[in-house]
Amino acid sequence: MITDKCCNSTHPLSFHLLPLQVKMYLIVPILVSLLLPKAYSLKCFECTPGESGACTDKETDCLYPTQCGSSRVVSYMGDTKLVDINAKSCAVPAECVSAAMNFGITRTTIANKCCNTDLCNSQSVPESTKAPPNGKKCFTCTGTDCTSTLSCLGDEDRCISTTVNTGGMKITMKGCASKSICVGDVSRALGPTMGVDMKCCEGNLCNNAQSIGLSLLLLVTSMVSVALFY
Template sequence: MYLLTLVLGIVLLPEAFTLRCYECTPGVTGTCTETTTQCPSEKNQCAALRVMSYAGGSKLADITGKSCAVSEECGEHSLNFGVSRTVVASKCCSSDLCNTQRVPEPSKTNPNGRKCFTCDGQTCTKTLNCEGNEDHCISATVSTGGQKVTVKGCASKVICTNKELAQIMGLTGVDMSCCQGDYCNSASSTSAGLMLLVAPLISLVLS
């Protein structure tokens, strides 16, 4: 009997120590309806999220959300296609229902020395100077208006390795590959118009 109790205790113990967090899916209005959720793992923290998208120096979207998160998702992560840039900023905390705070605007970033190919509407041979913690080159194929469009640029590591974060960025149902090293996302031609390159951002705003 003692052994059974011990085994049950070991099995149930991790669940007992997971956090309860506020959860809400980002909406177009920039606000969300809160619910509470029990995080799936003791490694999770509570997180307040803010997703901001920019194109041509203008802000296209500013969306908030809340969820459970693992430590590598916390902080600022960005996806940069040159004509558009999306930043996910997460503020994490480690007590029940602590993710009530609003995440501040992302900090101003500077080029970090890494270089990747980007597309300008006709070809994908232009150089994009990566910013902040964008340490990977990315190449993605999105479908829009019945056409497949290639987009290339820079991305933070966690966007390449975390499918949920990639979905938050608007990269749902796309072929995506990342690599490390200058210009590793090889140049190629594309017939896409310039506005089609912001398709991931448009899908993000409309979702």
């Protein structure tokens, strides 16, 4: 109930009888004060990994539409883990995806998770388990020969050909990849700023067989570089 003072008298006014403009004038400040802190600011943990791959959490404010994000990048050569990097930061929902790149000799998984409550990214992302073959096949490189075939795993639903500029040399790799590697934010992160030229296709063995003059060591070195700097 709202009271109105006029001519030294007070009488009640019903809210529903007020003009629309007056109602909005009264309601908007209340809504702004209640909703703005929640809609535009979220407290999250942030950590940037050092050379060892470890990082220390600190609190930060993430502005709308970002959420609290956690990321883990793991690269393997066979059963040997080459790289294991954890990071936390503000993240837009489009970045909250998981992906994998599989070149046979090396396989890299990228797991990103997001949440939208204060300090909800306190835990690191669990390491991905090895996925089973999914029936898709792509060409891959063995030594200097890129005519071998590779069985793709899990959500690796694309064949990929990449050219990496490293140490003044162009190195080509072929294999399997997830869709999110080929499009969106992950693809842009691995794009021109890192000297990576990627081409993806959807059919079986669509990434063309050919022989290239590359050593196994260069293939591994370039793949680790991609994982480290993502």
